[in-house]
Amino acid sequence: xxxxxxxxxxxxxxxxxxxxxxxxxxxxxxxxxxxxxxxxxxxxxxxxxxxxxxxxxxxxxxxxxxxxxxxxxxxxxxxxxxxxxxxxxxxxxxxxxxxxxxxxxxxxxxxxxxxxxxxxxxxxxxxxxxxxxxxxxxxxxxxxxxxxxxxxxxxxxxxxxxxxxxxxxxxxxxxxxxxxxxxxxxxxxxxxxxxxxxxxxxxxxxxxxxxxxxxxxxxxxxxxxxxxxxxxxxxxxxxxxxxxxxxxx
Amino acid sequence: xxxxxxxxxxxxxxxxxxxxxxxxxxxxxxxxxxxxxxxxxxxxxxxxxxxxxxxxxxxxxxxxxxxxxxxxxxxxxxxxxxxxxxxxxxxxxxxxxxxxxxxxxxxxxxxxxxxxxxxxxxxxxxxxxxxxxxxxxxxxxxxxxxxxxxxxxxxxxxxxxxxxxxxxxxxxxxxxxxxxxxxxxxxxxxxxxxxxxxxxxxxxxxxxxxxxxxxxxxxxxxxxxxxxxxxxxxxxxxxxxxxxxxxxxxxxxxxxxxxxxxxxxxxxxxxxxxxxxxxxxxxxxxxxxxxxxxxxxxxxxxxxxxxxxxxxxxxxxxxxxxxxxxxxxxxxxxxxxxxxxxxxxxxxxxxxxxxxxxxxxxxxxxxxxxxxxxxxxxxxxxxxxxxxxxxxxxxxxxxxxxxx
Ligand SMILES: Nc1ncnc2c1ncn2[C@@H]1O[C@H](COP(=O)(O)OP(=O)(O)OP(=O)(O)O)[C@@H](O)[C@H]1O
Ligand SMILES: [Mg+2]
Numbered sequence: 001x002x003x004x005x006x007x008x009x010x011x012x013x014x015x016x017x018x019x020x021x022x023x024x025x026x027x028x029x030x031x032x033x034x035x036x037x038x039x040x041x042x043x044x045x046x047x048x049x050x051x052x053x054x055x056x057x058x059x060x061x062x063x064x065x066x067x068x069x070x071x072x073x074x075x076x077x078x079x080x081x082x083x084x085x086x087x088x089x090x091x092x093x094x095x096x097x098x099x100x101x102x103x104x105x106x107x108x109x110x111x112x113x114x115x116x117x118x119x120x121x122x123x124x125x126x127x128x129x130x131x132x133x134x135x136x137x138x139x140x141x142x143x144x145x146x147x148x149x150x151x152x153x154x155x156x157x158x159x160x161x162x163x164x165x166x167x168x169x170x171x172x173x174x175x176x177x178x179x180x181x182x183x184x185x186x187x188x189x190x191x192x193x194x195x196x197x198x199x200x201x202x203x204x205x206x207x208x209x210x211x212x213x214x215x216x217x218x219x220x221x222x223x224x225x226x227x228x229x230x231x232x233x234x235x236x237x238x239x240x241x242x243x244x245x246x247x248x249x
Numbered sequence: 250x251x252x253x254x255x256x257x258x259x260x261x262x263x264x265x266x267x268x269x270x271x272x273x274x275x276x277x278x279x280x281x282x283x284x285x286x287x288x289x290x291x292x293x294x295x296x297x298x299x300x301x302x303x304x305x306x307x308x309x310x311x312x313x314x315x316x317x318x319x320x321x322x323x324x325x326x327x328x329x330x331x332x333x334x335x336x337x338x339x340x341x342x343x344x345x346x347x348x349x350x351x352x353x354x355x356x357x358x359x360x361x362x363x364x365x366x367x368x369x370x371x372x373x374x375x376x377x378x379x380x381x382x383x384x385x386x387x388x389x390x391x392x393x394x395x396x397x398x399x400x401x402x403x404x405x406x407x408x409x410x411x412x413x414x415x416x417x418x419x420x421x422x423x424x425x426x427x428x429x430x431x432x433x434x435x436x437x438x439x440x441x442x443x444x445x446x447x448x449x450x451x452x453x454x455x456x457x458x459x460x461x462x463x464x465x466x467x468x469x470x471x472x473x474x475x476x477x478x479x480x481x482x483x484x485x486x487x488x489x490x491x492x493x494x495x496x497x498x499x500x501x502x503x504x505x506x507x508x509x510x511x512x513x514x515x516x517x518x519x520x521x522x523x524x525x526x527x528x529x530x531x532x533x534x535x536x537x538x539x540x541x542x543x544x545x546x547x548x549x550x551x552x553x554x555x556x557x558x559x560x561x562x563x564x565x566x567x568x569x570x571x572x573x574x575x576x577x578x579x580x581x582x583x584x585x586x587x588x589x590x591x592x593x594x595x596x597x598x599x600x601x602x603x604x605x606x607x608x609x610x611x612x613x614x615x616x617x618x619x620x621x622x623x624x625x626x627x628x629x630x631x632x633x634x635x636x637x638x639x640x641x642x643x644x645x646x647x648x649x650x651x652x653x
Pocket of ligand 1: 038040058059062064065066
């Protein structure tokens with residue numbers, strides 16, 4: 001098991017060996033519900049390189065969200081190992097994981113998960129607050145990201161005053177504000193109509209074009225087709241993993 | 250830290266967003282704190298009043314009283330305090346200290362058609378100077394009048410009222426004490442009293458007159474006052490008095506005395522002990538309401554944590570650590586309690602003022618009481634806030650995000 005891999009966790013932050021951002025080995029997540037055990041993720045080995053745009057697909061209940069939560073350090077695996085940027089995160093403490101979530105990962109949720117009482121600007125500033133940045137610097141960076149997603153004129157609006165697409169763009173700005181190594185999006189267009197979905201996907205494509213590593217969960221084939229690589233999960237295992245033709249240049 | 254500002258802002262924001270709920274919850278703390286402050290203010294006020302009374306009565310005065318030896322029967326063989334004792338004191342230590350014996354009886358006093366019952370005190374002329382009794386009208390009696398057992402009287406400032414005649418008009422008139430005619434030679438200025446003596450209601454006559462003409466040969470003194478030149482000299486005065494009276498009474502220094510020597514601060518001490526117990530009791534009861542207020546805070550914080558589970562999840566997903574979340578909720582509870590404490594202190598000042606205005610009872614809000622009340626409400630915030638805050642901080646980010 002260890003041969004050839006043991007060197008990985010010696011790298012600090014920054015990109016891992018050969019520009020590998022994600023490396024998992026036998027990643028598992030089981031839920032024990034009384035007598036029954038739900039095997040949501042049953043052993044996933046995967047490697048994602050820097051700059052990739054991965055679309056994860058699969059039927060409902062196949063373990064996509066569970067896998068994303070493990071990758072995003074929101075959840076801890078039942079078994080298996082996970083290296084992020086060459087750092088073994090499957091054995092970090094709670095506080096260290098909070099730091100990793102804060103510095104290395106940007107998460108975009110299907111349900112946006114914005115703070116309803118805070119302005120767009122404040123929502124985007126949140127990760128920087130927990131990173132301990134002074135307010136001037138926070139404001140500058142948050143404004144920059146909001147401009148990037150086309151919401152320069154909605155900074156002081158609160159989520160209830162925004163459309164679904166605008167809310168998701170605030171969420172994307174928030175995910176990007178710490179310049180994370182990895183942008184994770186679990187069905188970011190799941191709650192949006194097709195036109196708005198396309199706008200969001202275009203933003204993601206643009207972000208990937210300027211170098212952002214992205215993993216995206218989607219049910220829709222045309223959105224998956226926009227990615228550089230597709231991974232199909234089935235019943236907690238990787239069923240297919242392939243590059244999209246014509247996408248890589 | 251920059252995080253700390255955010256934490257405080259979030260706490261304030263949450264309190265503001267639920268203003269009514271926060272206000273009602275805080276009311277428990279407000280009322281509790283106000284009650285504690287008021288109770289302590291009442292106790293403190295009572296103590297200050299006694300303190301003032303004692304200062305008014307003179308802090309340099311020792312009072313010698315007969316009896317009161319712990320194991321002495323009231324009647325059997327217990328020696329009285331007599332004029333001889335006072336004379337012995339005057340002979341031996343009168344150069345340094347002022348001495349005034351006192352014999353007292355409540356007697357019928359009449360003038361014209363008025364009729365009242367007053368405390369009549371037989372004493373020496375030194376009494377007036379010793380107790381700083383100044384004259385409003387007329388004069389004090391003198392040594393010659395004591396020697397001559399003259400029937401002259403000096404009235405306390407309230408006595409003219411009792412006799413329904415202005416003080417100025419009474420000087421030179423004759424009043425009847427127990428049917429015996431007395432010439433009024435002076436009326437004193439108002440002195441103010443204490444709960445154990447009311448000189449303004451008393452009538453002062455020469456000691457000899459009192460003993461032989463009014464009280465029928467009674468020679469038992471109520472007390473002998475000894476005034477030291479200053480309050481610092483009470484200890485040597487005490488020793489001198491003890492020595493002189495023991496010699497008079499033929500009591501060895503090793504034996505138990507058949508008299509007692511008190512100073513005004515003894516009275517204060519006894520009184521303070523009683524008030525303090527009482528104040529503590531009342532403040533304790535008030536403290537219980539503060540505790541109940543604290544439970545209210547805990548309740549509302551638990552509700553708040555549950556309501557904001559998703560928010561906690563979002564914050565954790567974005568990098569908030571356990572400690573950050575813990576502080577966020579702890580500070581919210583703390584702010585609620587300290588806010589309540591400050592309002593409660595203000596309320597306490599108000600109600601103490603109100604009590605003074607309505608009932609004339611003296612109150613005093615001690616700065617220590619304010620500090621303790623504020624500290625206590627902060628402690629309650631910490632104590633009752635820590636559990637809800639902990640519950641929030643240990644939430645799993647993914648569980649919190651999934652919470653519906
Ligand atoms: N907290 C949980 N407790 C118990 N079982 C769970 C839990 N979370 C997920 N599961 C189970 O794990 C399996 C995978 O769930 P997951 O949410 O990862 O699926 P998914 O691929 O994201 O589905 P969808 O496309 O509907 O979002 C499902 O069978 C689900 O019931
Ligand atoms: Mg899902």
